Amino acid sequence: MTARVIDGKAVARRVREEVAAGVAELVAAGGTAPGLATVLVGDDPASEVYVRNKRRLSVEAGMRDLHRHLPADAGQETVAALVDELAADPAVSGILLQLPLPAHLDADALVARIPAAKDVDGLTTDNAGLLAQGRPGLRPCTPAGVMALLDEYEVPLAGAEAVVVGRSVLVGRPMAQLLLARDATVTICHSRTRDLAEVCRRADVLVVAAGIPGLVGADAVKPGAVVVDVGIHRGEDGLRGDVDHDPAAEVAGALTPVPGGVGPMTIAMLLANTLAAARAQQDVEQGAEQGVEQEVPREVPA
Numbered sequence: 170m171t172a173r174v175i176d177g178k179a180v181a182r183r184v185r186e187e188v189a190a191g192v193a194e195l196v197a198a199g200g201t202a203p204g205l206a207t208v209l210v211g212d213d214p215a216s217e218v219y220v221r222n223k224r225r226l227s228v229e230a231g232m233r234d235l236h237r238h239l240p241a242d243a244g245q246e247t248v249a250a251l252v253d254e255l256a257a258d259p260a261v262s263g264i265l266l267q268l269p270l271p272a273h274l275d276a277d278a279l280v281a282r283i284p285a286a287k288d289v290d291g292l293t294t295d296n297a298g299l300l301a302q303g304r305p306g307l308r309p310c311t312p313a314g315v316m317a318l319l320d321e322y323e324v325p326l327a328g329a330e331a332v333v334v335g336r337s338v339l340v341g342r343p344m345a346q347l348l349l350a351r352d353a354t355v356t357i358c359h360s361r362t363r364d365l366a367e368v369c370r371r372a373d374v375l376v377v378a379a380g381i382p383g384l385v386g387a388d389a390v391k392p393g394a395v396v397v398d399v400g401i402h403r404g405e406d407g408l409r410g411d412v413d414h415d416p417a418a419e420v421a422g423a424l425t426p427v428p429g430g431v432g433p434m435t436i437a438m439l440l441a442n443t444l445a446a447a448r449a450q451q452d453v454e455q456g457a458e459q460g461v462e463q464e465v466p467r468e469v470p471a
C-alpha cells in the first residue's frame with residue numbers, strides 16, 4: 170500500500186482564499202481590515218522566514234501588516250512594553266510573538282501580556298483554558314491546521330483511536346484537546362512513554378509532534394492509519410519530519426508530506442484566527458456604541 174498524500178499546500182491555499190473573502194466582506198460591511206502585529210525578536214534565520222511568510226500572506230489576504238522587529242539583545246522590559254503598546258492599539262487585531270524567543274527572555278511572561286482577544290496564536294492561559302473546557306476560543310495554529318486537514322480529508326474522529334506524540338504547549342497538548350473535543354479516544358505519548366511504537370500502532374489517527382527527526386517508523390504505524398507529521402528538520406538533503414516518510418507511507422492509509430503538509434496550514438490558520446479576532450473586536454465595538462453589554466465573542470475558526 171502507498172499512502173494517500175494529504176496536500177497541506179492546497180488546503181492552506183483554499184483556507185487563505187476564504188480568509189481573503191472574509192476580510193473583503195468585513196471591509197465592505199464598513200469594518201476595518203484586520204491588523205496583524207508579528208513580533209520578531211532577534212534574527213533566527215528560520216523565524217525570519219516564517220515571519221516574512223506570515224506578513225506576505227496576511228497582506229495577500231487584505232490585512233494590514235503591523236510587524237515589529239526588536240534586536241536579539243532586547244530586554245524583558247522592552248519586549249513587555251512593546252506587547253503592552255500593541256495590546257492597547259485599536260489598529261492591532263492580533264499579536265503574534267514569534268517563538269522561540271532568545272533564551273534570556275521569559276516567553277511565558279510575555280505571552281501572558283497578550284489580551285486573549287488578540288491572542289491569534291491561542292497560547293494564553295485564557296485561550297488554553299477555554300480549549301481545555303471545550304468552549305469557543307482562539308486555537309493554536311498548528312493543531313487547528315491539523316484538524317482542518319483531517320476534516321478536509323473526511324477522516325472519521327468520533328470513537329477513533331488518536332495518538333499524539335509530543336506534549337508541547339504549542340502543539341501536543343492543544344492537539345489532544347482538539348481531538349478529544351471531536352470525541353476521539355486520545356492518548357498522549359512523550360519522552361517517558363514505554364514502548365512508543367506499540368502505543369502508536371493502536372492509532373487510527375497518529376499525530377507526531379515530538380521534534381525528533383524520523384522518530385516514528387513503519388513499525389509504529391497501524392495499516393491504513395492516517396499519519397500527520399508535524400516535525401520540520403533541516404538536513405543536508407532538505408527538509409524532513411518526525412516520521413520516517415517512505416517506509417511509513419508503505420503502511421499508512423494517508424500521510425502528510427514534509428514540506429507541504431502541516432507547515433502551510435499553520436500560517437493559513439493564523440490568518441483565520443486574525444480575521445476571527447478582528448470580527449469579534451469590531452462586533453464588540455459596535456455593541457458598545459449601541460450601549461449593548463457584550464462579552465468578547467470568541468469564534469472558533471473553521
Ligand SMILES: Nc1nc2c(c(=O)[nH]1)N[C@@H](CN(C=O)c1ccc(C(=O)N[C@@H](CCC(=O)O)C(=O)O)cc1)CN2
Pocket residue numbers: 218219265266267268269290310311339401408427428429430431432433434435436
Ligand atoms: N508564535 C509561534 N511561533 C512558532 C509557531 C507558531 O505557530 N507560533 N510555529 C513554528 C514555526 N512556524 C510558524 O511560526 C511555521 C513552521 C513551518 C511553516 C511552513 O510553512 N513550513 C513549510 C516549509 C517551509 C520551509 O521551507 O522552511 C512546510 O512544512 O511545507 C510555517 C510556519 C515555531 N514557532
Ligand SMILES: [Mg+2]
Pocket residue numbers: 271272273274275276
Ligand atoms: Mg527563556
